[in-house]
Amino acid sequence: MEQFTPKLVGARVKRREDRRLLTGQGAYTDDHRPSGLLYAAFLRSPYAHARIVRLDPAAARSLAGVATVMTGEELARLVKPVRAGSNMRDYKTTSWPPLAVGKVRHVGEAVAVVVAESRYLAEDALEQIDVDYEPLPTVADAQAASEPQAALLHEEVGTNVLLTRQFAQGEVDAAIAGAEVRVRERFRFHRHAAICMENRGCLAEYHAGTGALTLRSATQCPGLLRDVLADLLDLPEHCVRVVAADVGGGFGAKSSLYPEELTLCAITRLLARPVKWISDRREDLLTSTQAWDEVVEAELALRADGTIVGLRAEVTTDIGAYSIYPWTATVEPVQTISFLPGPYRVPHYRGRTRGVATCKAPLGPYRGVGRPITTFVMEGLMDRAARRLGMDPVELRLRNYIREEEFPYKTPSGIVWDQASLTACMHKAREALDYEATRQWQRQAREEGRWVGIGFATYIELTGVGSAIPVSPGMPISTGTEAAFIRVDPSGTVTAAFSVAPQGQGHETALAQVVADALGVSFQDVRVICGDTAVAPHGTGTYASRSAVLAGGAAILAGRALREKTLQIAGHLLETNPADLDIQDGRIFVRGKLERGIPFREIARAAYGGLRRLPKDMEPGLEVTRFYDPYYGTASSATHVAVVEVDRETYEVKIHRYVVVEDCGRIINPLIVEGQVRGGVAQGIGAALYEEVVYDEEGQLLTGTLMDYLVPTAAELIPIEVHHLETPSPTTLGGFRGMGEGGTIGAPAAIANAVSDALSPLGIEITELPITPERLFRLMRGTNELS
Amino acid sequence: MKPSPFIYHDPTSIEEALALLQHYSGDAKVLAGGQSLMPLLNFRLSAPTALVDINRIAALSYIQQEAGQLRIGALTRQRTLEFSALVREHLPLLYEATTLVGHLPIRTRGTIGGSLAHADPAAEYPAVATVMEAELVVQGPKSQRILRPEEFFLGYLTTALASDEVLVEVRFPIPPPTSGWAFVEFARRHGDFALVGIAALLDAEGEQCRRARLATAGVGPTPVRLRAAEQILEHEGLTEQSIEAAAVRAAELVEPQSDLHASTDFRRHLTQVLTRRALRQAKARSQERQG
Numbered sequence A: 001m002e003q004f005t006p007k008l009v010g011a012r013v014k015r016r017e018d019r020r021l022l023t024g025q026g027a028y029t030d031d032h033r034p035s036g037l038l039y040a041a042f043l044r045s046p047y048a049h050a051r052i053v054r055l056d057p058a059a060a061r062s063l064a065g066v067a068t069v070m071t072g073e074e075l076a077r078l079v080k081p082v083r084a085g086s087n088m089r090d091y092k093t094t095s096w097p098p099l100a101v102g103k104v105r106h107v108g109e110a111v112a113v114v115v116a117e118s119r120y121l122a123e124d125a126l127e128q129i130d131v132d133y134e135p136l137p138t139v140a141d142a143q144a145a146s147e148p149q150a151a152l153l154h155e156e157v158g159t160n161v162l163l164t165r166q167f168a169q170g171e172v173d174a175a176i177a178g179a180e181v182r183v184r185e186r187f188r189f190h191r192h193a194a195i196c197m198e199n200r201g202c203l204a205e206y207h208a209g210t211g212a213l214t215l216r217s218a219t220q221c222p223g224l225l226r227d228v229l230a231d232l233l234d235l236p237e238h239c240v241r242v243v244a245a246d247v248g249g250g251f252g253a254k255s256s257l258y259p260e261e262l263t264l265c266a267i268t269r270l271l272a273r274p275v276k277w278i279s280d281r282r283e284d285l286l287t288s289t290q291a292w293d294e295v296v297e298a299e300l301a302l303r304a305d306g307t308i309v310g311l312r313a314e315v316t317t318d319i320g321a322y323s324i325y326p327w328t329a330t331v332e333p334v335q336t337i338s339f340l341p342g343p344y345r346v347p348h349y350r351g352r353t354r355g356v357a358t359c360k361a362p363l364g365p366y367r368g369v370g371r372p373i374t375t376f377v378m379e380g381l382m383d384r385a386a387r388r389l390g391m392d393p394v395e396l397r398l399r400n401y402i403r404e405e406e407f408p409y410k411t412p413s414g415i416v417w418d419q420a421s422l423t424a425c426m427h428k429a430r431e432a433l434d435y436e437a438t439r440q441w442q443r444q445a446r447e448e449g450r451w452v453g454i455g456f457a458t459y460i461e462l463t464g465v466g467s468a469i470p471v472s473p474g475m476p477i478s479t480g481t482e483a484a485f486i487r488v489d490p491s492g493t494v495t496a497a498f499s500v501a502p503q504g505q506g507h508e509t510a511l512a513q514v515v516a517d518a519l520g521v522s523f524q525d526v527r528v529i530c531g532d533t534a535v536a537p538h539g540t541g542t543y544a545s546r547s548a549v550l551a552g553g554a555a556i557l558a559g560r561a562l563r564e565k566t567l568q569i570a571g572h573l574l575e576t577n578p579a580d581l582d583i584q585d586g587r588i589f590v591r592g593k594l595e596r597g598i599p600f601r602e603i604a605r606a607a608y609g610g611l612r613r614l615p616k617d618m619e620p621g622l623e624v625t626r627f628y629d630p631y632y633g634t635a636s637s638a639t640h641v642a643v644v645e646v647d648r649e650t651y652e653v654k655i656h657r658y659v660v661v662e663d664c665g666r667i668i669n670p671l672i673v674e675g676q677v678r679g680g681v682a683q684g685i686g687a688a689l690y691e692e693v694v695y696d697e698e699g700q701l702l703t704g705t706l707m708d709y710l711v712p713t714a715a716e717l718i719p720i721e722v723h724h725l726e727t728p729s730p731t732t733l734g735g736f737r738g739m740g741e742g743g744t745i746g747a748p749a750a751i752a753n754a755v756s757d758a759l760s761p762l763g764i765e766i767t768e769l770p771i772t773p774e775r776l777f778r779l780m781r782g783t784n785e786l787s
Numbered sequence B: 001m002k003p004s005p006f007i008y009h010d011p012t013s014i015e016e017a018l019a020l021l022q023h024y025s026g027d028a029k030v031l032a033g034g035q036s037l038m039p040l041l042n043f044r045l046s047a048p049t050a051l052v053d054i055n056r057i058a059a060l061s062y063i064q065q066e067a068g069q070l071r072i073g074a075l076t077r078q079r080t081l082e083f084s085a086l087v088r089e090h091l092p093l094l095y096e097a098t099t100l101v102g103h104l105p106i107r108t109r110g111t112i113g114g115s116l117a118h119a120d121p122a123a124e125y126p127a128v129a130t131v132m133e134a135e136l137v138v139q140g141p142k143s144q145r146i147l148r149p150e151e152f153f154l155g156y157l158t159t160a161l162a163s164d165e166v167l168v169e170v171r172f173p174i175p176p177p178t179s180g181w182a183f184v185e186f187a188r189r190h191g192d193f194a195l196v197g198i199a200a201l202l203d204a205e206g207e208q209c210r211r212a213r214l215a216t217a218g219v220g221p222t223p224v225r226l227r228a229a230e231q232i233l234e235h236e237g238l239t240e241q242s243i244e245a246a247a248v249r250a251a252e253l254v255e256p257q258s259d260l261h262a263s264t265d266f267r268r269h270l271t272q273v274l275t276r277r278a279l280r281q282a283k284a285r286s287q288e289r290q291g
C-alpha cells in the first residue's frame, strides 16, 4: 500500500469555519425561518413523579394564533415510543413516549405541546392548559430506588434497577486478601450537565407534495436520527432528511434522540407547515441528558514494592427516568467498570455495576463517558497507595503502567489497546513541570503554612471505535463505519461530504487538510460539507472521539481512489505511464521532470468531457464514495498535572499551573488539537471545582439557571500548557487517534489529587467532586454530613 | 421563557413616568437597565400590566459634586460609574464595588438606581449605600422623600418605594481624604453575586479610629450595619487584636441563610474572614493616604 505522505496534515492551519462562526455568519437551527413557520412550546411537568389525572387543552386550543395543541395520548397515535434496545443480558429497556402518557417521571418531562404563530403566543397558551396531577412517591436517589419497597418508575419493568453487569479476571478476592497493602475508598461523582452555548432546538418541515420530511436539529448525529425517525414515524427512510448545519456545542448531550424532535416531526406532517422549537436555558437544564451521578466503592491492593495485584469495585449509577436512544442506560455505568483499570496492569480485577432509574432527567453520554470518573477513582487510589507506601506518586505510576512491549494489550473487559505512550507521557510531563523544582517550591510553601499540592492523572482512552465493539455496550446498531463522498468538479475544485457532524471541532478544516493531502490538491480547493444526510453517504455523526479516525480514514481512501484515477487520466493525456506521475499543489507532472505536466483542473475537465479524452473503457466522472471501518479502534493517552493552592480561610481552590502531555497519534492540526485539549480541561475543571446538578428530595431541580449551575468562565481558568507526543497509531489509516474528549477525562482526577496533596498534612483526602468551598469547610470542621 | 403580554410606555420626563405609574395604580413596573427585571418577566415570575421604561428620561442620568456629596442620578449606568473620574477620586469604595457587579455587559445596561430598587441582599450597591450612609431621593406624584438606607431597605427584594414612586437620585457624602476603604467579597466565580461581601470605611489617624463603618452583603435579607463591631474599633483603635475582635463580633452579628452555594455556618465563617481582610485593607489604604 502506498504511504500516506502528509503535507497539510500536521500544519497549524487556521480553522476556516471560524471566520463565519465568529462574525455571526453561522447558520444555526434558529437562524432558519422558512415561510409559514410555526413555533412550539412544551408544557412540562412540575412534579417528579405523578399520574396525569386530567389534561384539558380546550381553552388553549381556542386562543387566537394557536395552530394546535397536542396531548400525549393524541401524539401516541402518530409516533411509536422510544425503546432503546440492547443485546446485553441483564438490561431492561424503558418505553418513552415523546409526550407523557398516563404519568410523568421527572420534573420537566413534556406533557403537551402548543404550536402557534409565535413562541410568545405558544407560551401564553401553555398557561391555559388545565392539568390535574396525582403525585406519586418521588424516587429521588439510586440507593433508595433499588430497595425492594421503592415506588416503581416503570411498572412494566418490575424494578428500578435497569441493568447489572460485571467484568472479572483472575481471583480478585484472594489476591486482595493476600496483598501487603490495601487502599479503599467510596468515591462520589455528582450529576453533571453539558451546557452548550447553543441550546437544543429543531425545525421540522414536511412537504406534502413530495412526502419529504426535513428535520434541522442541533444534533451531533444526523445520520442516526434519520434512521430512527423513519422507523418511529413509519416513513420510508429515503423521504427523511436530517440536517445539522452549524451546531454550537454538543459534548454528548446532543447525541441522543429527543422527544421534541419526534414531536415536531409528527406535527409538521399533520399541519404541513414548518414547526420550530428552540429550547430555552431552563428547558435545557431540565431535559437535556445529564451525566455521571455515580458512587464507586473501590479497593486497590498492591505488593510492598508498589506493584498492583488486584482491584475490585462496585458502581451504582443513577440513570434518571429513561433509557436513551441509541446509547441506552448502560452507556455510563458499563463503561465505568470497563475502563476502571485504566493505564495500569491489573492482574486480578472485578468490576460490578448497576444502573438505577430515578425521577431525574435521563443520563446520557458526556465528553469522556465513564473515563472521567474511572480516572478520578483509579488515580485517587494510586495516590492513596503512594502515601501509604511512602512512595513518590510518579514512581508508583511508572512501575505499574502497561509497558510498551506489552501492546497490543487486552484489558479485563476485553478491550484491546493497540499502543499508547503512557510512560513517555509521564516522563515528559515530569520534565515540562520541572517536578523536582515544583516539589521544592511546595516544601517551602508548606513551611510558610500554605496549602499547596501537585496532582497527576494519566488516562488511556479508546477512540475511533470500529465495528468490533459497539460504542455503547450492547447497542444493537453499528457505529463502526463512516464514509467520505468526494467529487471533483469540472473546474477542479473538490467537494467532500461526510456524515460526521461537528459542533465546533473544526472538521471543515481538519478533513480538508486530509483530503487535500490524499488527493494532491491545495487546501483552498477543497470544501468540506458535514451533517446533511441528503448530501453525505450513510453514517451516524460526531461523538466518541471518532471523526478524525473514521472520517479521516474514509477521506484518505476516497482521496487515494480519486488520485489514482486522476493519474490514469493524466497518463493517458501525457502519454506516460501513470506510475511515473505525481500530483502536487494541483498539478500532475512526470516525476523528475517538473516541466512535463498538466494542471489538475485539465484532468477534471477531461473526466467529464466524454470518452474521447479518457483511457479506453474508463468510466467518466471524478467522484467516489469510500467507507472505512477501523475495526478495534485505537488508544489515545495523556498525563495531566495540576498545581493548586487552597486558601486557608475561604477554602477556595486556585490553580497555579496546568500541564498536559498528550499523544493522539499523527496530528492533523495542532491548533485544533490544542483547542480541544484546552476546552476539555476547562470542562474538567468545571467538574472538579464548580459544576453540580442538584435535585432536592422532591425531585425538583435546584440548579435550573446558570446562576446556580456554575460553569467556569475564562476568568476562572489559567493558561493550560499543552505538549504533544506524536506516535502514529499502528492500526488506523493515517495513524490518527481520537482526542476530542481527553481533556475532560484527566482534569477532575488531576485537580482532586492536587487538592488531596495540598491537604495531606491535615489528613484530608478528596472523595467527592466538585470540591466546593462549602465541602472543604465541612471537611475542615470534621463534620462532613452530606446534605 | 417569553414574558406575558404587557403594555409598554417610554416617557421622556419624570412627571410623565409618575403619572403613568399612578394611572396603573400598582400594576406597572419601572424598567431601567432590565438586568434584574427582564429575567423575572421572562420566567413569568412577574407579570405587570404595563412597563414604564425610564431609559429615555435624560434627566435621570448624571454625576454631580455638590455640598460635600456626589449626587448620582438613578439611571446612571454602572459602567459610567466605573469610568467616572469623580467617582474614582471621591468615592473609591463605590468604584471598587462597581467592578464587582456582574460582568461588563451587565454593568453596561444595569443602573445604580435599578440595583438599589431591586434590593437583592447579595448586591454590592445596597451595602455601599448603607456603609456610606447615603441618602436615597424618592420622588412621588406629589412630593419627594429622602430616605436613609435603613429606612429604604425593608427586606428581601423589598424597599420602602411605593408603587407610584421612582428612585431619582442617590447622594453619597464624600468621606475625608485620609479615610480608608475596602469592598471585599467572596463569590464562587468572578462576577457572581457574592456569598458574603463586606464594605468597610474607616476615618483613622495612625492606629486611632475616629469612625469605623462596616456593612454586609449576602448575610441577611437586607444589608446589615455591624455597629457593635464598629464600636470595638472606635474604642480600641486599629490594632491587629481589635481588628480580630471586630471580625469575630461581625460573625456573631449576622444571621445568614443557607442556600445551594453556602450554609449558614460557612457564611458566618466567611463574614469573619472577610471583615478581617476588609479592615486590614482599609487600614492600609488610610495609612497610605496619610503618608
Ligand SMILES: Cc1cc2nc3c(=O)[nH]c(=O)nc-3n(C[C@H](O)[C@H](O)[C@H](O)COP(=O)(O)OP(=O)(O)OC[C@H]3O[C@@H](n4cnc5c(N)ncnc54)[C@H](O)[C@@H]3O)c2cc1C
Pocket: B029, B030, B031, B032, B033, B034, B035, B036, B037, B038, B074, B075, B100, B101, B102, B103, B106, B109, B110, B111, B112, B113, B114, B115, B116, B117, B118, B120, B122, B123, B124, B125, B161, B165, B166, B167, B168, B191, B192, B193, B194
Ligand atoms: C448575570 C447577572 C449577574 C449579575 N451579577 C450581579 C452582581 O454580582 N452584583 C449585583 O449587585 N448585581 C448583579 N446583577 C444585577 C444587576 O446589577 C442589575 O443591573 C441590577 O440589579 C438592576 O439594575 P437595572 O438597572 O438593570 O434594573 P431593572 O432590572 O430594570 O429593574 C430592577 C428593579 O428595580 C426597579 N427599578 C429600576 N429602576 C428604578 C427606579 N429608578 N425607581 C424605582 N424602581 C426602579 C424595577 O421596577 C425592577 O423592579 C447581575 C445581573 C445579571 C443578569
